[in-house]
Amino acid sequence: xxxxxxxxxxxxxxxxxxxEAGETGQPLVLCLHGFPECWASxxxxxxxxxxxxxxxxxxxxxxxxxxxxSGQVDGYRMSILVEDVHxxxxxxxxxxxxxxxxxxxxxxxxxxxxxxxQAVEAVVGMSVPYGGPAPEAPTDAMKRLFEDRFFYMLYFQxxxxxxxxxxxxxxDSLRKIFxxxxxxxxxxxxxxxxxxxxLDSMSAPDQPPRWMREEDLDYYTERYQRSGFxxxxxxxxxxxxxxxxxxxxxxxxxxxxxxxxxGLQDPVLMFNQKALQRMPDYVPDLRTVxxxxxxxxxxxxxxxxxNREILAFLEEVNDQA
Numbered sequence: 001x002x003x004x005x006x007x008x009x010x011x012x013x014x015x016x017x018x019x020e021a022g023e024t025g026q027p028l029v030l031c032l033h034g035f036p037e038c039w040a041s042x043x044x045x046x047x048x049x050x051x052x053x054x055x056x057x058x059x060x061x062x063x064x065x066x067x068x069x070s071g072q073v074d075g076y077r078m079s080i081l082v083e084d085v086h087x088x089x090x091x092x093x094x095x096x097x098x099x100x101x102x103x104x105x106x107x108x109x110x111x112x113x114x115x116x117x118q119a120v121e122a123v124v125g126m127s128v129p130y131g132g133p134a135p136e137a138p139t140d141a142m143k144r145l146f147e148d149r150f151f152y153m154l155y156f157q158x159x160x161x162x163x164x165x166x167x168x169x170x171x172d173s174l175r176k177i178f179x180x181x182x183x184x185x186x187x188x189x190x191x192x193x194x195x196x197x198x199l200d201s202m203s204a205p206d207q208p209p210r211w212m213r214e215e216d217l218d219y220y221t222e223r224y225q226r227s228g229f230x231x232x233x234x235x236x237x238x239x240x241x242x243x244x245x246x247x248x249x250x251x252x253x254x255x256x257x258x259x260x261x262x263g264l265q266d267p268v269l270m271f272n273q274k275a276l277q278r279m280p281d282y283v284p285d286l287r288t289v290x291x292x293x294x295x296x297x298x299x300x301x302x303x304x305x306x307n308r309e310i311l312a313f314l315e316e317v318n319d320q321a
Contacts, residue, residue, distance in 0.1 A: 003047040008066070009059075012080075012087035017066035018059045022050030027121075028094045029314075030085065031058040034103020034127070035232050036166075036177060038065040038223050040216070041102060044303035045310070052311055054098075059088060061105065063231020065223045076234040078111050078242035085112045089119060098317070100310065102126040102299055103268070104235055111246075113254050122257040122317045124310055126298045127268050129260060131275025132252045132282040138239045150196045156236040165197045166229045171221040176202035178212050181296040183265040211300040257285045257320065259313040261306060263294030287313065 003021040010016070019039045029049050031042040039058035049056035062084050063069035063076060070076075085108065089097045098121050101109030106128040113120040134141070142154050156162050166173045179185040180202035190201045208214050260279065262269040269276065280286055289309050291302050299306045 003050050004043070009088060009091045011091045012084045014062060014067055014069065014084060016059050016084070016088055016091075018057050018088075019046060020055070020057045021046040022053075022055040024055055024093060026053055026055040028089065028092060028097040029054045029056045030089065030097045030099055031056065032061060032085065032099065032101040032105030032108055033058065033064070034101075034105050035235065036174060036220075036224065036229070037103070038220065040219055041297075041299065042100075043216075044211075045100070045299055045307060048307045048311070052314075054314070055092075057088075057092060060223075061108070063227075063234060065227055068227070069231045069234075071230055071234075073234050073237040074241065076231070076238040077245060078108070078238070079245055081108050081235075082111050082115050085109075086116050086119060095119060096121045098122045098124070098314065100124040100126075103128060103296070110254065113256060113258075114252065117255060120256055121321075122259075122313070123254070124259045124261065124313060126261045126306075127263070127266055127296060129262070129269070129272050129276040129279050130254065130258075130282060131272070131278040133247070133249070134243060137243050150201070152198050153236050153239070155196075155198060156233050162198065162233050163229045165199060166233075167224075170224045171217065172204065173199060174220050174224065175204045175217060178217075178297060179203065179205040179209070181267060182209065182301055183263065183293050183295040184209060186265050186267060186295050189267075209301075211297065211303065252282055254283045255285065257287075257313070257317050258283045259287045259289065259309065261289045261291065261298055261309060263296060263298050263301065264290050264292050265294060266296045266298070268296055 004019050006019050008015045008017050033041040038060050042058040046056045060067040062081060096119050099109040106125040109123050109125055110130040113123050142151055176199050180189045188203050294302045
């Protein structure tokens with residue numbers, strides 16, 4: 001990570017930790033991570049983007065890593081998270097940015113692009129397709145779909161219990177989650193009953209994968225041992241509040257160029273097939289790339305291929321400008 005620098009930036013009331021590569025004045029590419037991750041999810045992208053002429057920035061988002069955030073669920077509504085990103089773009093001295101998001105960072109990128117289209121030049125979204133407005137509250141839809149089966153987003157609605165499970169052995173928790181939702185581990189993963197814990201059906205790999213070395217896992221573990229999991233889990237607990245806030249909105253089109261990258265072995269993509277099918281209705285300037293032998297951790301599991309796709313897309317966006 002020789003190209004990567006670290007500092008804190010004041011944005012929307014946060015001292016937001018950022019990792020950056022490249023020089024200010026170059027086009028800004030803002031990389032937004034998911035759960036249970038941090039800025040380091042983009043360690044394979046930041047140097048590549050800098051070498052390609054971009055100013056690449058990856059923050060620890062609200063509640064994660066060294067950024068911190070409120071312990072109250074209400075503080076993680078999507079409207080607040082959107083303002084975090086918009087304020088960060090401005091704090092970095094820019095009016096516009098290219099957003100690259102994965103998992104929750106992808107869902108957040110869609111909403112930033114929807115609410116601040118003038119500030120978003122293009123979007124690269126990974127894992128979570130954009131399906132426009134939801135007809136009912138997320139947890140209601142999940143309860144109806146999963147019934148008595150375990151689903152992690154419903155499990156995360158409970159107070160304290162998810163944190164107690166995940167923080168009992170942070171390293172073991174992270175190792176199991178990264179393995180079980182990867183292309184190598186998903187075949188072993190079995191959904192349990194709704195009284196299960198998150199880790200009950202997960203297993204650790206026999207050998208560390210090439211994309212999550214022991215030193216990488218050390219870094220993630222150290223950050224979560226310090227920050228805990230309450231902030232990250234609160235993103236899930238605030239889902240219904242976010243839905244309630246946006247249910248009367250009438251602007252759901254994304255008009256900027258969009259690249260969506262999905263892993264064919266990603267359970268999140270499998271769960272969101274209907275949203276993927278609806279996506280062209282809401283994103284007229286859309287390109288879709290689906291990667292085989294790729295699970296949920298797209299930009300890590302297939303870093304070289306993802307980097308090629310991002311660069312080709314950005315070249316196309318530059319040609320259109």
